[in-house]
Amino acid sequence: MRNEGFRTLFPMEDIAVMGIWELLPHLNKIRIRLKQTVEAARLFQPHVVVTVDSKGFSFRFLKQLKARYAWKDDSPVHVHYVTPSFWAWKGGETRLKGLCEFIDHILCILPFEEEICRLNGLSATYVGHPLLEDDLNLDQELTPFSHKRKFKGNGDDFLHKHGLLRGSPLITLLPGSRLQEVTRMLPLFLRTVEQMKDAFPELSIVIPVAPNYHVETYIEKEIQQWSLSVLTILIPGASTYEKYDAFSASNAAVCTSGSAVMELQLVGLPCVIAYRAHLLTEWLIRLRTKLQFISLPNILLDSPIIPEYLFGECTSNNLASVLRKLILDDSARQQQIASAEQLFDLLCRPLCGVMSSNCCCPSLIAASAILQAQRQQ
Structure with a gap:
């Protein structure tokens, strides 16, 4: 994203924390960064908001942003990239049902996730694992x-x-x-x-x-x-x-x-x-x-x-x-x-039909899904 000209509001290391006990010393800094991010998004007035992974931070951000637009007609489309690993935890699918309250579309990187998301009321697209993109880019070919x-x-x-x-x-x-x-x-x-x-x-x-x-x-x-x-x-x-x-x-x-x-x-x-x-x-x-x-x-x-x-x-x-x-x-x-x-x-197998069209790599499939979600808003 930096290569494409994006600028980060703060060092990503400030919120790159995993675990339970490990999280405690960073809670206040994360709270400050969350408030900063919500305010920056509100001032920017986006048509689409794309959050990437980091569900602990991303979902709180999307909920707060949704609340800011609660009484407006121009609420941005909320797209989350990388389905939370609900399949790994006991009771995970139950928590998945609540995401549709603040997420409009999910981009999945594992083949089985799209169907499970849809069964739980979420709009979703399987775009492929980003490592498929690595293989394509390193070959320097724009082919399926x-x-x-x-x-x-x-x-x-x-x-x-x-x-x-x-x-x-x-x-x-x-x-x-x-x-x-x-x-x-x-x-x-x-x-x-x-x-x-x-x-x-x-x-x-x-x-x-x-x-x-x-x-x-x-x-x-x-x-x-x-x-x-x-x-x-x-x-x-x-x-x-x-x-x-x-x-x-x-x-x-x-x-x-x-x-x-x-x-x-x-x-x-x-x-x-x-x-x-x-x-x-x-x-x-x-x-x-x-x-x-x-x-x-x-x-x-x-x-x-x-x-x-x-x-x-x-x-x-x-x-x-x-x-x-x-x-x-x-x-x-x-x-x-x-x-x-x-x-x-x-x-790769679930992508073969998609990749035979103009969308020939995961990033283009993801971009197409985001634009489609915005058009349907």
């Missing part, structure tokens, strides 16, 4: 997406640029994009690396850093303090190309659960999922979730294809053990690569 991923990154260029040999093990570390999760996960990942050093003397690691000043500063400082005996490559504010080149050059990855898991699937890089939170947050997740898995590939394929180590099981011993297996066991690697093909086939 094929689940047979043609772009795999340029691993050889990455190795040459950083003076690495093709046969030397390289592991990608993805500790997250929010400071609170990075401070929790990065030390664990670094302990994992230290445990692997004896088995892989030539081991190197690469850390693509999210475009977040606080995260970048913390990671640089942490790496210096640890004084790791392995070659460590940091890629601050990594672009899409840089990330995929690093993934392509790597043998395996350890990843905090999130959208980065899907990026690894796009390249076909075997990985292990790791996640820790505050004890209160972990307890509430166990209490409320109705899913067996936390990562989207495992959820969609309904199979533990990607190893997940969560909460108390998320230890450096467990992570080091599975990473060693992913590096040495070709059958384990091939199983994950094959599942990635199945995953993108599952995401």
Whole structure:
């Protein structure tokens, strides 16, 4: 959005907070930012309001904005991008019914969400996962997406640029994009690396850093303090190309659960999922979730294809053990690569009919749905 000329009202890090206990210190700042956003939208007088994910902030914003236009005929159309994961929580579909009071249309990124939204009285369109767009853009072609991923990154260029040999093990570390999760996960990942050093003397690691000043500063400082005996490559504010080149050059990855898991699937890089939170947050997740898995590939394929180590099981011993297996066991690697093909086939298949028209990628499908919602207002 910044590339297209949008300017943010405030640093997004101010509201990028997940969890229960973790949220408490930020409540006042979030309340101030919410009030600021509502006032900015009111002054701007938009025809359409598009909120993206972050349902805790976005839904409060839409409710307050709706209240401002309660007695007016020129209320903007409210479109929310990314269906809240109602399917993951007990009683989630019951909460879905109430969204039609302040949301006019939802853009879904998972194939099964559109029908469930409509059954609960919500206008919705399946636009496709944004990673489908990544694959199309990186091919630099405006043609309908094929689940047979043609772009795999340029691993050889990455190795040459950083003076690495093709046969030397390289592991990608993805500790997250929010400071609170990075401070929790990065030390664990670094302990994992230290445990692997004896088995892989030539081991190197690469850390693509999210475009977040606080995260970048913390990671640089942490790496210096640890004084790791392995070659460590940091890629601050990594672009899409840089990330995929690093993934392509790597043998395996350890990843905090999130959208980065899907990026690894796009390249076909075997990985292990790791996640820790505050004890209160972990307890509430166990209490409320109705899913067996936390990562989207495992959820969609309904199979533990990607190893997940969560909460108390998320230890450096467990992570080091599975990473060693992913590096040495070709059958384990091939199983994950094959599942990635199945995953993108599952995401792409419902779009085939739409993409045969002028709307040939998720962003254009989304734009068309937004314009249609505005015309129908």
